[in-house]
Amino acid sequence: MCSSQELSLRNLLITISYDGSKFHGWQIQHNxxxxxxxxxxxxxxxxxxxxxxxxxxxxxxxxxxxxFCISTKISHPIPCIRxxxxxxxxxxxxxxxxxxxEVNDDFHARYNAxxxxxxxxxxxxxxxxxxxxxxxxxxxxxxxxxxxxKASKSFIGxxxxxxxxxxxKREKGDFIRTIYDFNVKKTGxxxxxxxxxxxFLYNMxxxxxxxxxxxxxxxxxxxxxxxxxxxxxxxxxxxxxxxxGLYLNKVFY
Amino acid sequence: MCSSQELSLRNLLITISYDGSKFHGWQIQHNxxxxxxxxxxxxxxxxxxxxxxxxxxxxxxxxxxxxFCISTKISHPIPCIRxxxxxxxxxxxxxxxxxxxEVNDDFHARYNAxxxxxxxxxxxxxxxxxxxxxxxxxxxxxxxxxxxxKASKSFIGxxxxxxxxxxxKREKGDFIRTIYDFNVKKTGxxxxxxxxxxxFLYNMxxxxxxxxxxxxxxxxxxxxxxxxxxxxxxxxxxxxxxxxGLYLNKVFY
Numbered sequence: 001m002c003s004s005q006e007l008s009l010r011n012l013l014i015t016i017s018y019d020g021s022k023f024h025g026w027q028i029q030h031n032x033x034x035x036x037x038x039x040x041x042x043x044x045x046x047x048x049x050x051x052x053x054x055x056x057x058x059x060x061x062x063x064x065x066x067x068f069c070i071s072t073k074i075s076h077p078i079p080c081i082r083x084x085x086x087x088x089x090x091x092x093x094x095x096x097x098x099x100x101x102e103v104n105d106d107f108h109a110r111y112n113a114x115x116x117x118x119x120x121x122x123x124x125x126x127x128x129x130x131x132x133x134x135x136x137x138x139x140x141x142x143x144x145x146x147x148x149x150k151a152s153k154s155f156i157g158x159x160x161x162x163x164x165x166x167x168x169k170r171e172k173g174d175f176i177r178t179i180y181d182f183n184v185k186k187t188g189x190x191x192x193x194x195x196x197x198x199x200f201l202y203n204m205x206x207x208x209x210x211x212x213x214x215x216x217x218x219x220x221x222x223x224x225x226x227x228x229x230x231x232x233x234x235x236x237x238x239x240x241x242x243x244x245g246l247y248l249n250k251v252f253y
Numbered sequence: 254m255c256s257s258q259e260l261s262l263r264n265l266l267i268t269i270s271y272d273g274s275k276f277h278g279w280q281i282q283h284n285x286x287x288x289x290x291x292x293x294x295x296x297x298x299x300x301x302x303x304x305x306x307x308x309x310x311x312x313x314x315x316x317x318x319x320x321f322c323i324s325t326k327i328s329h330p331i332p333c334i335r336x337x338x339x340x341x342x343x344x345x346x347x348x349x350x351x352x353x354x355e356v357n358d359d360f361h362a363r364y365n366a367x368x369x370x371x372x373x374x375x376x377x378x379x380x381x382x383x384x385x386x387x388x389x390x391x392x393x394x395x396x397x398x399x400x401x402x403k404a405s406k407s408f409i410g411x412x413x414x415x416x417x418x419x420x421x422k423r424e425k426g427d428f429i430r431t432i433y434d435f436n437v438k439k440t441g442x443x444x445x446x447x448x449x450x451x452x453f454l455y456n457m458x459x460x461x462x463x464x465x466x467x468x469x470x471x472x473x474x475x476x477x478x479x480x481x482x483x484x485x486x487x488x489x490x491x492x493x494x495x496x497x498g499l500y501l502n503k504v505f506y
Contacts, residue, residue: 017383018383064384066384088381093381094383095383127349127351128349129270130270130348133272133347
C-alpha cells in the first residue's frame with residue numbers, strides 16, 4: 001500500500017556531465033570531495049528536502065563523465081526546466097546538468113540502463129599537452145592503432161570477464177558481460193579506445209585498455225586476448241590503465 | 254665589434270604551449286603569475302645564467318597558446334634535446350616545451366614572424382561544459398555560422414584596423430595589417446573563428462570576434478564590416494570578446 005505522500009512523488013531522470021579531475025569519484029566519501037556530495041548539496045538546497053538518489057554507476061577518482069544519469073523521487077512541484085537551471089546555478093563549473101525529465105515511477109538509473117559506452121583517451125606523443133592535463137593518459141611509445149584495433153575485437157561478445165576485473169566483494173560473483181563493440185582510432189595525437197557493452201565490472205575498461213597497451217609494448221601477444229578471457233584469472237591480463245583517460249560517454253536506456 | 258663572449262653565444266628558438274587559464278598572460282607582472290615568469294625561472298635554474306628572452310608576442314590574461322615562440326642567446330653548451338627535457342621537468346603541467354633548436358644569430362622570435370594564426374573557440378549551447386571551463390566563450394544564442402563566415406571575409410586584405418584595436422601607446426601609430434584568411438565553422442557544440450594575418454593589433458582578434466557576434470545578435474548589420482574598417486573608429490565595432498576563447502594557434506616564420 002502506498003501512502004498519499006508516496007503517490008504524489010515524481011520520478012526524475014537527471015543527466016549530468018563532470019570533469020572528474022576535480023573529484024574523488026562519484027560516491028560520497030568522508031574527507032574527500034565527490035560529485036555525489038556537490039550534487040546532493042545543490043539538490044537539497046533547492047528542494048529543502050533530502051530524497052534518495054540512484055546513480056547509473058560509480059566512477060572512480062579522476063574518471064570523467066560526458067553523460068552520467070541519476071534518478072530520484074521528489075515531491076516538490078518545481079518544473080523540470082527550472083530545476084535544471086537552479087541546479088546549474090548551485091553546482092560548481094566542474095559539474096553541469098544537461099537534462100531533467102520526468103520518467104515512469106518504476107524507472108531506476110542503474111537497473112534500467114541497457115548499456116554504456118566508455119571512451120579511454122590517450123595522448124600519444126613525446127611531450128605532454130597542457131590542455132590534456134588530467135584528461136588523458138600520457139603515453140610516449142608509438143601506438144600501433146591498426147594492431148590494437150584488430151586485437152580489441154576479441155573482447156566483443158558475451159564472456160566471463162573475471163580476468164578483466166579488480167576482484168571486489170561488491171561484484172557478488174556474476175562476471176558475465178556482453179561487449180557490443182570495441183574500436184581504437186587516432187585523431188591527431190589522441191588515441192581513443194571506445195567500448196560499448198551491457199555492463200562493466202569494476203575497473204574492466206581500464207584493464208582492457210591496459211592489456212591492449214601491453215600488447216602494443218610486446219609484453220602480451222596480439223592474439224592472446226581469447227586465452228586471457230578463458231583463463232578467468234586477473235594476473236593473466238595487463239595492468240589497470242590510470243583513471244584520468246577514462247570517460248563514461250553514454251548511458252543507454 | 255663583438256667580444257669573444259658574444260661570438261660564442263648560441264641563438265635558440267624555443268617553441269612552447271600553455272593553458273592560459275592558469276596565468277595572468279605572458280609578460281612578467283608584479284604580484285601575478287605569468288608564463289614568462291615560470292619559463293624564465295625554469296631556464297635560469299638550468300643554465301645558472303639569465304639570458305634575455307624575446308617572445309613572438311604578448312598574450313593577455315586567460316589567453317591560451319598552442320604554439321608560442323621564444324628566442325634567446327645562451328652561452329651554455331647543453332644540447333637542444335637535453336635543454337627541452339630539462340625545461341619540461343622544471344615547468345608546471347600548464348606549460349610545455351615542444352621544441353628547441355638553434356637558429357641563425359640574427360633570428361628574433363618577434364621580428365622574424367611572417368604571420369600568425371589565432372583560433373577563437375565558442376561553446377554554443379544552452380548548458381555550460383565542464384571540459385571547456387576557461388577554454389571557450391560560453392555563448393547561448395544560436396550562432397548563424399554561414400552568416401558569420403560570409404561576413405568574416407570582409408576582414409581579408411590589407412586595411413587600417415584602427416576600429417579593431419584597443420588604443421594603446423604601445424602600438425605607436427601603425428594600424429595597417431594584412432589578413433590572409435578568416436573562417437567560421439562549427440563542430441559539435443564548438444564554433445571556431447580562425448584568422449591568419451601578418452600581424453595583429455592589441456585585442457584585434459577579440460574585437461573582430463565580438464563584432465561578428467554582434468552581427469549574430471542583429472546589433473550590427475552583416476554587411477557593415479567594410480564601413481567599420483573605413484571609419485577608423487573603435488566605437489563603430491562590436492565589443493571585445495572575453496579572453497578565455499582565444500588561442501594563439503601558430504606562428505609562421
